[in-house]
Amino acid sequence: MNTSIYLAPLQSFTTLPYCLAFENVVGGVDKYFTPFYRTDKDGTFSFEKYLFYRPPFHIVPQVLTNSAGELILFANNMQERGFEEINLNLGCPFPMVVNRKLGSGLLPFPNRLDTMLSVFFNENMPVKLSVKLRLGLKDKEDIYRVMNVLNQYPLEEIIIHPRLGIQQYSGKPDWDIFAECSKQHRLVGNGDIVSLDGLEVLKQRFRNVDAWMIGRGLLMNPCMLKPQLDWKETMVNMHELFLDNLRIFGFSEHQILNQLKCFWEYPSQYLEGGRRVFRKLKKTGSLEDYEVLKKKLLGLY
Structure with a gap:
């Protein structure tokens, strides 16, 4: 069975400049999900100017509402x-x-979710809608009430990260509840997939799941799959293309430095001694100092 791979949305990390670099250097991802957008105080969305650029691969913009x-x-x-x-x-x-x-904070209120989806689908929007959710906020029983709502609508996909909101990223994903949910709906799995072996274990257990979303695992090691x-060669090539993209899209020098710090946050965890160097890199205030520390990181490989 062919398995689709999605890159998870991580705020400040999986931006379009990053996804472009990943796709051109590594590839192998079927869908890239953007970090979420939400409305400003005036009730409108502010989009980066580069979002007008629709790349030649599958980008899925995410919304928080x-x-x-x-x-x-x-959607419009x-x-x-x-x-x-x-x-x-x-x-x-x-x-x-x-x-x-918002986010997992909406899960204890399935009636409110039902109303929102009902209005949306009654508009016959020309855009497909998928959802990414957790098991609940504080109670794993939330997922069953929410799934009863979701099953009423023609959603493109349901992506489940089997943790509670209050867990944030601690503890282990509850794949047993994911298994129960997968019996009533075709799901995409997401959560703590950080190695090829770990992905294979999940694929063998959930043979009815044909798409998996990976976030931190691919950010830490883009060569994972x-x-x-x-x-090292992959990271160098991605870094140069990422930096080019930031400049093409008009990021300021200050913004570029911040984005480059994000670029190394997860890969530094892949290297022995990388966290120590990254702590210094995170504090640097100039691109010149950044270059010195970037070379130190690459030298650890």
Whole structure:
């Protein structure tokens, strides 16, 4: 069975400049999900100017909302830009989001979710909608109530990260509950896939799941699914193309430095002694100092 691979949305990390670099140097990803967008105080969405650029591979813009009106507005905006699918974030675990009944904070309120989806699908939007969610906020029973809602609608996909919102990224994913949910709906699995062997274990267990979303594992080691690639060479090539993309898309020098720091946050964990060097890199205030520390990181390989 062919297995599709998705790159998970991670705020500040899986930006379009990064996805372009990953696709051109590594590839092997079937869908790239953007970090979430949400409305500003005036009720409109602010999009980076580079989002007008629709790349020649499958990008799925993600939205964080609990409002049917905002969801429809986002879908219309993305359709105008040529995107064919959007993704609704029902999984973000961070307190500032959860306290506003957004992300995983919406999961204890299935009726509100039902109302939003009902209005959206009654509009016959020309854009496909998928959802990414957790098992619940504080109670794993949330997932069963939410799945009863989701099963009523023609969603493109349901992506489940089998943790609770309050867990954030601690503890282990509950693949047993994921297994129960997979019996009633075709799912995409996501959560703590950090090696090719780990992915294979999940694929053998869940033979009815034909797509897996990977986040931190691929950010840490872009060669994870292609072990024949040289890690250092891959990182150098990705870095140069990522930097070119940032400049092409008009990032300021300050923004570029911040993006380059994000670029190394996860790969530094792949290297023995990398975390120590990254702590210094994170504090640097100039591209010149950054270059010195980047070479130190690469020298650890």
